[in-house]
Amino acid sequence: MEIKNLIQKSIDTVRVLSADAVQKANSGHPGTPMALAPLGHVLWSEVMRYNPQNPEWANRDRFILSCGHACMLQYSYLYLTGYKITLNDIENFRQLHSITAGHPEYRLTPGIEVTTGPLGQGFANGVGMAIAQQYMAERYNRADFNIFDYRIYAICSDGDLMEGVSAEAASLAGHLGLGNIIYFYDSNHITIEGDTDLAFDEDVSKRFEAYGWHVQNLPDINDLEALSNAVKNAQMETGRPSLIKVRSHIGYGSPNKHDSAAAHGSPLGKDEVRLVKENFGFDPDKNFVVPDDVLDFYHKAAKKSAKHEAEWNELYERYKNRHPDLAREYESVISGKLPEGWEDKLPVFESGAAVATRKASGHTLNAISEYLPQLIGGSADLSPSTDTVLKAYQSFSAKQRDGRNFHFGIREHAMGSVLNGMALSNYLIPYGATFLIFSDYMRPPLRLAAIMKIRQIMVFTHDSIALGEDGTTHQPVEQLIGLRTVPNMTVIRPADANETAQAWRVAIEHKDGPVALALTRQEIPVIDQKKYTSAKNLEKGAYILSDSEGEPDIILMATGSEVHLILEAQEELKKNNIKARVVSMPCWNLFDKQSAAYKEEVFPKNIRRRLAVEAGSPVGWMKYTTDDGEVIGIDKFGESAPAEEVMKEYGFTVENVVKRATSLYSKDR
Incomplete structure (x- = not known):
């Protein structure tokens, strides 16, 4: 024929x-x-x-x-x-x-x-x-x-x-x-x-x-x-x-x-x-x-x-002989190995300061970027607000192909999809940044990243009503729970600067799906690493940050900026002879993957009085609070006002946490 x-x-x-x-x-x-x-x-x-x-x-x-x-x-x-x-x-x-x-x-x-x-x-x-x-x-x-x-x-x-x-x-x-x-x-x-x-x-x-x-x-x-x-x-x-x-x-x-x-x-x-x-x-x-x-x-x-491919393999062998350092770096990256000791470059923040977790994230990115050439990314025209610029590097452009800072423009949807394509190189660890509220523009590529189990990292800042004056349209309420419901999606909301650094460690090491970091606009206290449990325990998803003397009467749990509220509430409750355990719970799905023994250690079945605190939708928290617990959350949209006023209006104060915990403790006694 x-x-x-x-x-x-x-x-x-x-x-x-x-x-x-x-x-x-x-x-x-x-x-x-x-x-x-x-x-x-x-x-x-x-x-x-x-x-x-x-x-x-x-x-x-x-x-x-x-x-x-x-x-x-x-x-x-x-x-x-x-x-x-x-x-x-x-x-x-x-x-x-x-x-x-x-x-x-x-x-x-x-x-x-x-x-x-x-x-x-x-x-x-x-x-x-x-x-x-x-x-x-x-x-x-x-x-x-x-x-x-x-x-x-x-x-x-x-x-x-x-x-x-x-x-x-x-x-x-x-x-x-x-x-x-x-x-x-x-x-x-x-x-x-x-x-x-x-x-x-x-x-x-x-x-x-x-x-x-x-x-x-x-x-x-x-x-x-x-x-x-x-x-x-x-x-x-x-x-x-x-x-x-x-x-x-x-x-x-x-x-x-x-x-x-x-x-x-x-x-x-x-x-x-x-x-x-x-x-x-x-x-x-x-x-x-x-x-x-x-x-x-x-x-x-x-x-x-x-x-x-056969021709390429021959070319690559000659390349290895001529440029062994480059070949060694490339092979190390595609093997999935990370440079030995890279995590030692993660910053440690001293207590006594107040640092927005978005700022801590930017500091962390810049501290580790030198050791991770595969880590590149940018934002949807929000890098000054999301703190995602790698200061030692130029921008990727038509003339600068080795730039590591990306300017996606005001294109959140495309940013998510482009990041997926970058991740599919099996070389790059790409990250993108925008406000948490605009994650809604990115749902399709985030879902597809989760389906494919590919590693892209999203930096979502301005993570709650505490962003303040921008008001209802920009204050996320339902976004956290929405992201948490996506299979294979790892959502981390760190409690302070040190948890943020550890969140980046987990995100870099994670290989089975996208990671979303939810970070604050406002400054929040850096938790004392000497007085309380180390932030390195973030990798477990939830951990006992501060325990009571003797068996707790109640368990307080929170994520992000609300963790410092329950820490302060613990001290106030102690004055009233109520023993409270404080659990920082930055990532639900990481905690859910822990052993039954560890889960029982953090949340003993016999301690039924539990109070969860998060400036977002209360949906989903009942899994951890049980029938005898309660949630301080938000079931309506926010309002435009300074952050402190909005948080107080919605009940995110030490006084309200103490009040709700005391009421819960007293119930059916």
């Missing part, structure tokens, strides 16, 4: 395979994979550098399917090129415990670089991946040694480009001149509700030109030569990110459902699938057929691509 016919047969195999998988699952999105099969062919057989036998090769090109609903396209090519995904896996598309989930999932399926599905996220993740490559290239590449020169390829849909996060990320990518980005915009004119002109008629190409992107327009996705030439043009454009707009036809090959919403998010139907197969010359009575010559064609393409 001549090569042209074999290529067409190979493309059509992917179309039929996608239709079969969605039909068997009785759910999914067949139309877009059928439309995009020619683009997938060009990417996996000609363009991308990858190795199915080593999906995590360091200098591989990254591929992102931002329109994750079209995942049968990706699964098909991963199977055909020899990744550890079988035809049986394809047949079990969307089934329980299958590795071919309804949307691509990182860590679940070999070859999937990032979990996508919520539209726009993959687009923004790619910007973070591109930043990571540029930073690593600047740090490690040397003359004749382009150790890191991989590109970021992505397919995005009309829906991706309607989502605001893609606009935020595209603007940032253009500003930074990320020429290692090559994105394909699949313009098929169809959404679930019908034609895109129901809600979307802008000139996307002009929009991206305005963002500073290199833009090409292809009228027909089936023109393979045009696709190949467009990619070559994009690869030569190194100073700007590239967008290649391709016109496709959803459900291509389906006689009755092509170019219609019916081909978008539902199976084509058995009769229509038969017609598709007949249209492409396949036996309509056979399902999941992959011709041997097609499989052989893509296996050969993959082996050819895998040679890039």
Whole structure:
């Protein structure tokens, strides 16, 4: 068979395979994979550098399917090129415990670089991946040694480009001149509700030109030569990110459902699938057929691509001999090891002072950054307020690729998504900062970071109504409990400067999901490390900060700025012959992971009188206070006034803690 016919047969195999998988699952999105099969062919057989036998090769090109609903396209090519995904896996598309989930999932399926599905996220993740490559290239590449020169390829849909996060990320990518980005915009004119002109008629190409992107327009996705030439043009454009707009036809090959919403998010139907197969010359009575010559064609393409890794390995060995210190540093970082003794650089704050935990966080960052080259980050235009500037380093920019301070602009949503992409480099430990209230703008990427169990660190300052005069709109109430309910999310609200330093230690060492630090705007007392239990116990999530003489009558627990209230209340209660134990509880989920014996040590079952104090929603605290306990929390929004007045108005005073604790102690005695 001549090569042209074999290529067409190979493309059509992917179309039929996608239709079969969605039909068997009785759910999914067949139309877009059928439309995009020619683009997938060009990417996996000609363009991308990858190795199915080593999906995590360091200098591989990254591929992102931002329109994750079209995942049968990706699964098909991963199977055909020899990744550890079988035809049986394809047949079990969307089934329980299958590795071919309804949307691509990182860590679940070999070859999937990032979990996508919520539209726009993959687009923004790619910007973070591109930043990571540029930073690593600047740090490690040397003359004749382009150790890191991989590109970021992505397919995005009309829906991706309607989502605001893609606009935020595209603007940032253009500003930074990320020429290692090559994105394909699949313009098929169809959404679930019908034609895109129901809600979307802008000139996307002009929009991206305005963002500073290199833009090409292809009228027909089936023109393979045009696709190949467009990619070559994009690869030569190194100073700007590239967008290649391709016109496709959803459900291509389906006689009755092509170019219609019916081909978008539902199976084509058995009769229509038969017609598709007949249209492409396949036996309509056979399902999941992959011709041997097609499989052989893509296996050969993959082996050819895998040679890039072999060449890279030889290059890297020469690099190690020429630049052993750089190679040693790189290998140490990617192994997950931290420099020996780095934690000794954490600052220790003396008691007697009052320090806002946001300030303590900034001091800590600057103390450890020299020893952790992989630690980079910035804020959403709030670095003076969040104290997240690394003072010894420059800003990352189009001209300064080794800068470690990032300016995300007022783009919280994109910041979270870009941080995810940076974290997926498996090299960087990225952090971002904004006010806790604006974590609401970041929920989608935070949730995805938790799903993927990747390490990004969020610095959320201005963590309570104590931020004061900015008032109701800026005073977080429900945000802490909202973040705590996200599986795999570690939320730490430190009690003082020393707990803040230890919170950074935990965040840096944590590898199983994102970490959120909730920090104060206002100054709070530094707890005396000689008089009370060491802040190093923060790693346990909760610990006895100060105990009573003899068995306690009541347990007081708190987080953050409220811990000093319960410490003072302990002294006042002692005057009334009420013995109180003070528990600092900066992180619920870390405490929940402790042994039953340790939990009993902190919260003995026989001590039922417990009072929790936190300037936020009381929801969730009942798990620790038990039925005989109470919570001083907030179940309404805040008010604009100086911090001291607002806190007093809402009952966060030593006097009120003593009053509530005394009442609880006296109950049923």
